[in-house]
Amino acid sequence: MSRIGVDEHAGYVRSLLTGLSARPAERVALADALGRVTVSPTASPIALPPFRNAQMDGYAVRAADTTDAPLALPVAGEVAAAPGEPAPLAPGTAVRIMTGAPVPAGADAVVRVEDTDRGTEQVRIDAPVAAGTYVREAGSDLTQGDDVLPPGVRLASRHLAAAAASGLTHLLVRERVRVAVVSTGSELVDAGTRLAPGELPDANGVALAAAVAATGAAVVHRGRVRDDVLRFRDELDAAVDAGAELVITSGGISQGAYEVVRELLEPLGAWVGSVAMQPGGPQAVGVYRRVPVVAFPGNPVSAQVSFEVFVAPVLRAIAKLPPARTARLPLAESVDSVAGKRQFRRGRLTADGTVAPVGGPGSHLVAALAASDLLFVVPEDVTELAAGALVDTVEL
Amino acid sequence: MSRIGVDEHAGYVRSLLTGLSARPAERVALADALGRVTVSPTASPIALPPFRNAQMDGYAVRAADTTDAPLALPVAGEVAAAPGEPAPLAPGTAVRIMTGAPVPAGADAVVRVEDTDRGTEQVRIDAPVAAGTYVREAGSDLTQGDDVLPPGVRLASRHLAAAAASGLTHLLVRERVRVAVVSTGSELVDAGTRLAPGELPDANGVALAAAVAATGAAVVHRGRVRDDVLRFRDELDAAVDAGAELVITSGGISQGAYEVVRELLEPLGAWVGSVAMQPGGPQAVGVYRRVPVVAFPGNPVSAQVSFEVFVAPVLRAIAKLPPARTARLPLAESVDSVAGKRQFRRGRLTADGTVAPVGGPGSHLVAALAASDLLFVVPEDVTELAAGALVDTVEL
DSSP: OOEEOHHHHHHHHHHHTGGGGSOOEEEEEGGGOTTOBBOSOEEOSSOBSSSOEESSSEEEEOGGGGTTOSEEEEEEEEEOSSSSOOOOOOTTOEEEEOTTOBOOTTOOEEEEGGGBOOOSSEEEEOSOOOTTTTEEOTTSSBOTTSEEEOTTOBOOHHHHHHHHHTTOOEEEEEOOOEEEEEEEOTTEEOTTSOOOTTOEEOOHHHHHHHHHHHTTOEEEEEEEEOSOHHHHHHHHHHHHHTTOSEEEEESOOSSSSOOHHHHHHGGGTOEEEEESEESOOEEEEEEETTEEEEEEOSSHHHHHHHIIIIIHHHHHHHTTOOOOOEEEEEBSSOEEOOTTSEEEEEEEEOTTSOEEEOSOSOTTOHHHHHTOSEEEEEOTTOSEEOTTOEEEEEEO | OOEEOHHHHHHHHHHHTGGGGSOOEEEEEGGGOTTOBBOSOEEOSSOBSSSOEESSSEEEEOGGGGTTOSEEEEEEEEEOSSSSOOOOOOTTOEEEEOTTOBOOTTOOEEEEGGGBOOOSSEEEEOSOOOTTTTEEOTTSSBOTTSEEEOTTOBOOHHHHHHHHHTTOOEEEEEOOOEEEEEEEOTTEEOTTSOOOTTOEEOOHHHHHHHHHHHTTOEEEEEEEEOSOHHHHHHHHHHHHHTTOSEEEEESOOSSSSOOHHHHHHGGGTOEEEEESEESOOEEEEEEETTEEEEEEOSSHHHHHHHIIIIIHHHHHHHTTOOOOOEEEEEBSSOEEOOTTSEEEEEEEEOTTSOEEEOSOSOTTOHHHHHTOSEEEEEOTTOSEEOTTOEEEEEEO
16 A cells, blocks of 8 residues: 655645636625635726715815805705715805715815804805815726726625625626535444444534535535445435535545445546555545545544645635644643654644643544644654644644 | 714723623534534533444454464454444454444454454464554543533534534524614615716625624625615614614714714614714714614725724624734834824735735725725824834734
8 A cells, every 4th residue: 555745645635636726707796705706807897986075074165265264155055975966066155065975066175064163054164175175086996997806806895895886796706616525434324313333423424514615615515325335436426416526535445345435436546545644544536527536534533634634725725715824832741643654633722822732643532623723743753742842733 | 973982982882782792592403503603511412432443444352362473363253334233252363343343342452454464264463462552442532421512612614523423413502693784875876777976886785794794693684775764764673673683884874964874863862973083983873672773984994994893893702703813013104194083094914014005094995995904003192103113903
């Protein structure tokens, strides 16, 4: 059985998934676009603001008419922030104007209501104003046809605000990566079933699907099969038929006698072997009906760690999610490891900024994984780390 | 008109929203639980692992039978990771065993397949093994009845893995906060409508809804009304009838003549006034039919900044989302500000770790907001900051 290093396997997975990066585009309504990623520069069909408008509640005036202020001007009317073209401002007059309302032709400044006597027939203006005061020029934020959003932006509310303000109703975004999750193992039953001897609830189905969703991809198929290679083949067919661009499997790739993933995929050219890591030693990558298949061990801890190490970085990058946060932190206590394997141990950040291991290295410690908030790495060539030693950590 | 400080207003909003923190609980299926927050400690109905099982593919043996290894033992059978109780191991024999399969009674160690000749009739064992080797004891991760998840955990895939492995199908989680978003303004039309003079696309509807969703709350109602106080009242009624526990409005609270939010809510005891900040000076908080209403100015930049400053921290804490990241960073260029107001300017983190302002202080610069990735603060008592001056930033 071939055995390779963690970085080498990560490279295999990355290159197998390269094709996923060229995302087709789809148009989605702004209301559905949060978290999606823009495909191309998005031009604004209008200028922003689309018309010259008042920055303050007050009075629209000609600045030149206020030179001798304090003075009073007759109030010729009122402009609300409402549809309609306001009448031009006659020289020597003022019109009451609301924030955001169009500034009438002829006016070139707004006097804040606070700087007047709030008059309705005529208004007393306390001090001269300069031309342009409290006037937002049309196009002062964005010229019509200019890009309101660049490509490759993961859309947050502020991007949707600008897109909507530009009158856009839809945006071109990357299609989500469509992923299928298939658990294998005759011992697996639905969670909630009363367990007979030797039975286990399927944890990877729901947990790998959640891990996929957390990276911004879409789970288009979920399945579970017993250790029967024809059933497994049917399940892969169903996954591909459901449009999966990536299939993630758990179980069926180690040295035992009933290894359905190995049995089906190895003859099709898949690499099934061992990666120098703990947990997650058995790993496989292959292609089924042109769809990449990344196969993890069946243990939920191994599967979660494998996903985080090999697949999550690729999917996060496609979805423009930030990579998992990393830090180099001191250990709260000593740990030992096995030579020749990179250990991804589970731990917790303590109040004093050190890393406390949670549970041992055993890949069956799924409750300990749930109680952890980070992975920390014990390198291949290290068998012992003292308390205080610095370790690389990845936030979970 | 009363004018208060930013922190004072933030305190008002926080205390108005205190009631939201006491979340009712609901049961959700694990498949729908990603990102939800556990309510109470969740006990595991089973031990983890539920039965003693093999950590490796190999042979289950009595350790005592291997003392004189290398030696050969007859292979009495095979145990797969499959349902069923394996027959007890007869002394002086071995059974082939797969990773995860139940270790037969009588056996107390597993010899890795790599440390044997892989025999099927009899197996040669290279070296003695100690009792317990490659055996995972039942309950070694978690005792039956112990807590697999604590309360107040925002559920990630690893928590779902542990819950599913425990046989749980549902979890008790906090109900999401139910929020309504209401835009006011006669000038507003649907995005995509050809704009007549004085009309603007409604940007706050979609953008505040997205901002709410990004904090883990649920938008249960969205509405838009022209500046007609009865229409606004109907819309608030619809929001409350839809189950909203919090209504967020935009527009209608400044000094102008058509301020429907002020008009309806001030007589009901709402505070409508001015907060010493830019953007977002006009603010209001009130209660309508016992439901808190937090009212923002109509400008999309003001509304987004107001949401981030006043409401997002409360909703994020309820959803156990981390607070927005803050940092104190040097300015790339000088900025000036107005005395007596806290400016929340928009900026970008540059490659050299400085903050480059994007656009000026104008609250109409929504495209500039979209092009920003942080807010930076110019304090109330500061009117000028030189390049290199440190500013407090909040990641967007």
